Amino acid sequence: MTPLKRNWLRKEPPKSNPEPDLFKKLKGEITVIRKQGEPPLKDPHSFAQYICDLCSSPRPITGQRQCVVCGRWACSDCWKDEYYTCKSCAGIIKINSIPPK
Numbered sequence: 369m370t371p372l373k374r375n376w377l378r379k380e381p382p383k384s385n386p387e388p389d390l391f392k393k394l395k396g397e398i399t400v401i402r403k404q405g406e407p408p409l410k411d412p413h414s415f416a417q418y419i420c421d422l423c424s425s426p427r428p429i430t431g432q433r434q435c436v437v438c439g440r441w442a443c444s445d446c447w448k449d450e451y452y453t454c455k456s457c458a459g460i461i462k463i464n465s466i467p468p469k
């Protein structure tokens with residue numbers, strides 16, 4: 369085996385993409401509230417509105433997104449585009465991530 373080939377075979381730790389490990393860690397820390405694909409709670413008082421799982425305010429379905437980590441439905445106020453999760457999970461991700469500096 370040439371040194372070149374050994375170098376090529378050596379597994380480098382992924383630097384730019386820490387997601388799989390982080391995701392595993394998060395799964396241990398965050399309680400899954402809803403399964404992926406489970407619909408949000410319907411607001412019993414208004415038609416075609418759904419309850420945000422974080423702030424409990426009724427919102428139209430178009431303004432809500434399901435968090436990929438905990439499965440909660442979050443309105444635009446409770447959503448973090450930065451991580452594509454609800455703001456609760458985004459806070460936990462922030463704590464677990466290495467600061468980008």
Ligand SMILES: [Zn+2]
Pocket residue numbers: 420421422423424425442443444445446
């Ligand atoms: Zn909300």
Ligand SMILES: [Zn+2]
Pocket residue numbers: 435436437438439440453454455456457458
């Ligand atoms: Zn979440």
